[in-house]
Amino acid sequence: MKTMDLVRDVLDKQVVDRDETKMGRVDGLLLEIRPGQPPRIEAIDMGFVVLARRIHPRLEAWLERLRRRFGVSSIRKTARYRVPWSAVKDVNPFCVQLDVAALDTPAFDWERWLRDHVVAHVPGVDS
Amino acid sequence: MKKTLVHFELLLGREVHDSAGKRVGRILSVTAEREGGDCVIREYLLGPAALLRRLGITTLRLVGFKHREPLRVPWDQLDLSDPKKPCLRCRADELPK
Amino acid sequence: MRNFFSLQSSAARGCGAILVFAAVLAACQHKSPEQELLDKADAVGSWIATLQMAGEKWLANSVPTSFVKxxxxxxxxxxxxxxxxxxxxxxxxxxxxxxxxxxxxxQAAGASLRRAAAANDRPGAAREAGRLSALGRQLEVWKQGLGPP
Amino acid sequence: MNMKKATQLALGIVTAVGGFFDAGNLATSAQAGASFRFQLVWSLLLGTLLVIFLVEMSGRFAAVTRKALPDAIREHFGFTAWLVPFLVLTLVHFLVLASEIGGICFALHLVTGLPPAVWALPVAVLTWLFLWRSTFGTIENSTSLLGLLTLAFVVAAVRHHPPTGELLAGMLPSLPHHDPAKYWFIAVSILGSVIAPYLFYFYSSGAVEDEWDPSYVNVNRGIAFVGMGFGSLIALGAIVVAAVVLAPRGIEVNDYHQAAMMLTDAFPFWGFVLFAAAMAIACLGAGIEVALAMAYTTAQTFGWNWGEDLDPREDARFCMVYTAAILVSSLLILFGIDPLKLTLVTMAINAAVLPFVAIPFLLIMNDRKLLKEHANGWISNSVAAFLLVLALVLAVVSIPLVIMGGS
Known part of the structure; x- marks a missing residue:
């Protein structure tokens, strides 16, 4: 895809990792404004704080404070995860594919935390 | 040099004024191209027609809705130095058709 | 996106209008005390009929005792x-x-029916079902006496 | 059509029959039949016609784009536009789930005599276990095969030989002779129970789980028409039975106890147990579907990994959503909310939130870039436009009706 509509084809798209594991959505895009050159996409923003910003800047500030105060250390980063555009492998009508492994990224912090601390303790799930 | 960064998602829906201060329309769609490893912005599309185009709605034409072309603003004509108040570097009627 | 926000806020205003509309309707629905009693009587009649049916079905072994209770x-x-x-x-x-x-x-018939079912007193239950049936007829007569609303 | 698609079609139809009839249908049908005999059949027919078209659309969308509805709606309209409908639908789904759990609890109360509130937590655990342990396929097959028990209402209706003339007359809308507020409240509730929003989110996500592709468009059409048609036949059966058994005795359904003896005229010995079993199974099947619909919608909104076929360790967040939803909604029943009143009010709210479902749905079904030649044609769009107008009217009238007519 050479020409695309950033709103239609990139923003809010499903993000998948190398193995096509769903790891979140393009919650925001960061543009770099360059003098004399067209703006380029610097990075993809993912996470709750980014979504909060889209609703209202005050909600973002509030969530950010809450996160700093109560965040469990292992899931602290997940509220905001920024991936440089250079990590994007493919943009297709179905998803935006990144050249990373979801499990190693902060986007999967919650998933990992729930798996290790909740799901693993449910009787009947062999760990 | 420090980079000037703008949150793209916050640009959407912002009202654009031209150099004479006249209201031109809201940013509702943005086209971009991939250049090597980069992805760069080409045009900003303004007005309700841009929204309909983005949503792929063509049926409204059947019920008599006039199908207008969205207003196209090339990347170099939009001043984003204050992302909350984007404005044109020219007058609305000077935009290339 | 801001277009959607304005859409949503107009939707919120719409909801407000609905609530006002509802309040006005509710106020217009003012009924006479006799009319209100008649509405109440429908619910009472429905329960009398239910109790009677429960009694009869219990006698026919179609429903368990716990249900009657x-x-x-x-x-x-x-x-x-x-x-x-x-x-x-x-x-x-x-x-x-x-x-x-x-x-x-x-109320009394319902309580007796409950005791009869609990004690497995079939003649007693039959008596209460009959009594409920008579009560249902009396209620109809009372409603007719009140005339058409 | 190959063998796999034929089985899919058969299974899909059975699923639709099993999944369609739930606490809402049972409650509204019983109330309609008991209070207005056959006069509200038109509302059921209208709802069925609309739900057939909507289910067909949501399945077609999933087959062609391989995306489920919530997924596509967020991508298409953006997060801010989807946020309000998402929150509203989550709240409504929560109430529907509580209604279904309440229905199972009441059915168990009928059989055991213990109060429904006692059953709230065990039922929650049972429902959750079902979801936690099984794959999408087993859930579909087991609940829907058992769901065929609800056909008892149809058999009973036939045994009663309902007056055909009156039944046919009920298929056309008419003004009530008494209690207009109640009449319209039930009419709206029936529409809300038939066009339940969770159906579309569940059905389209299920189609993605079953890996449908564009070649399933016709299978989907068959499932929508036959399955939803059969499902509403069961609801029709319940209206007829209530009209023949309860209405002449002067019993109105303001409490589930008043509906529980419905089948004992047609089946003197088994009727009572059959009612309880049909109710429990219908509500369990629907409860599982609603809980899954909530998990699908949330996971897709935020882009989490999802799928009922995955091991809970692979989509922990998805599993946590249905776990929390089941637990919290069972609390409503534990605290002793009357299941029937909850169900009836929820069905009216279902109708009130229909615009939130209908508007994005109809816009997206017309996107030719996404759907190409499978985008809505003029028939679907006419039905859809009608639905939209109806949905807006319902949204305006249903809240006042809840206040005035809700018993």
């Missing part, structure tokens, strides 16, 4: 409420008092 309990609760509201009604006494009488008889 819990039905009587639910009916008792609603009938108590109806009795309280009828007592507070502003309707004319010659209209209101026969209904209060009927409700208290229905």
């Amino acid at each position: 819990s039905t009587c309990k639910e009916a008792g609760r609603d009938l108590d409420q109806a009795a309280g509201e009828a007592a507070k009604s502003q309707a004319r006494p010659e209209v209101r008092d026969p209904l209060r009488q009927l409700i208290s008889q229905a």
Whole structure:
């Protein structure tokens, strides 16, 4: 895809990792404004704080404070995860594919935390 | 040099004024191209027609809705130095058709 | 996106208008005390019929005893409420008092039916079912006496 | 059509029959039949016609784009536009789930005599276990095969030989002779129970789980028409039975106890147990579908990994959503909310939130870039436009009706 509509084809798209594991959505895009050159996409923003910003800047500030105060250390980063555009492998009508492994990224912090601390303790799930 | 960064998602829906201060329309769609490893912005599309185009709605034409072309603003004509108040570097009627 | 926000806020205004509309409708729905009693009587009649059916079905071995007991309990609760509201009604006494009488008889019949089912007293249950059936007919007569609304 | 698609079609139809009839349908049908005999059949027919078209659309969308509805709606309209419908639908789904759990609890109360509130937590655990342990396929097959028990209402209706003339007359809308507020409240509730929003989110996500592709468009059409048609036949059966058994005795359904003896005229010995079993199974099947619909919608909104076929360790967040939803909604029943009143009010709210479902749905079904030649044609769009107008009217009238007519 050479020409695309950033709103239609990139923003809010499903993000998948190398193995096509769903790891979140393009919650925001960061543009770099360059003098004399067209703006380029610097990075993809993912996470709750980014979504909060889209609703209202005050909600973002509030969530950010809450996160700093109560965040469990292992899931602290997940509220905001920024991936440089250079990590994007493919943009297709179905998803935006990144050249990373979801499990190693902060986007999967919650998933990992729930798996290790909740799901693993449910009787009947062999760990 | 420090980079000037703008949150793209916050640009959407912002009202654009031209150099004479006249209201031109809201940013509702943005086209971009991939250049090597980069992805760069080409045009900003303004007005309700841009929204309909983005949503792929063509049926409204059947019920008599006039199908207008969205207003196209090339990347170099939009001043984003204050992302909350984007404005044109020219007058609305000077935009290339 | 801002377009959607304005859409949503107009939707919120729409909801406000609906609530006002509802309040106005509710205010217009003002009923006479006799009319309110008649509405109450429908619910009472429905419970009387339910109790009668439960009794008859229990006698026919179609429903278990526990069901009769819990039905009587639910009916008792609603009938108590109806009795309280009828007592507070502003309707004319010659209209209101026969209904209060009927409700208290229905309460008594429900309680006896419950005891009869619990004690596996089949003749007793049959008697109560008959009594409920008569009460249902009396309620109809009372409704007719009140005339068409 | 190959063998796999034929089985899919058969299974899909059975699923639709099993999944369609739930606490809402049972409650509204019983109330309609008991209070207005056959006069509200038109509302059921209208709802069925609309739900057939909507289910067909949501399945077609999933087959062609391989995306489920919530997924596509967020991508298409953006997060801010989807946020309000998402929150509203989550709240409604929560109430529907509580209604279904309440229905199972009441059915168990009928059989055991213990109060429904006692059953709230065990039922929650049972429902959750079902979801936690099984794959999408087993859930579909087991609940829907058992769901065929609800056909008892149809058999009973036939045994009663309902008056055909009156039944046919009920298929056309008419003004009530008494209690207009109640009449319209039930009419709206029936529409809300038939066009339940969770159906579309569940059905389209299920189609993605079953890996449908564009070649399934016709299978989907068959499932929508036959399955939803059969499902509403069961609801029709319940209206007829209530009209023949309860209405002549003067019983109105303001409490589930008043509906529980419905089948004992047609089946003197088994009727009572059959009612309880049909109710429990219908509500369990629907409860599982609603809980899954909630998990699908949330996971897709935020882009989490999802799928009922995955091991809970692979989509922990998805599993946590249905776990929390089941637990919290069972609390409503534990605290002793009357299941029937909850169900009836929820069905009216279902109708009130229909615009939130209908508007994005109809816009997206017309996107030719996404759907190409499978985008809505003029028939679907006419039905859809009608639905939209109806949905807006319902949204305006249903809240006042809840206040006035809700018993």
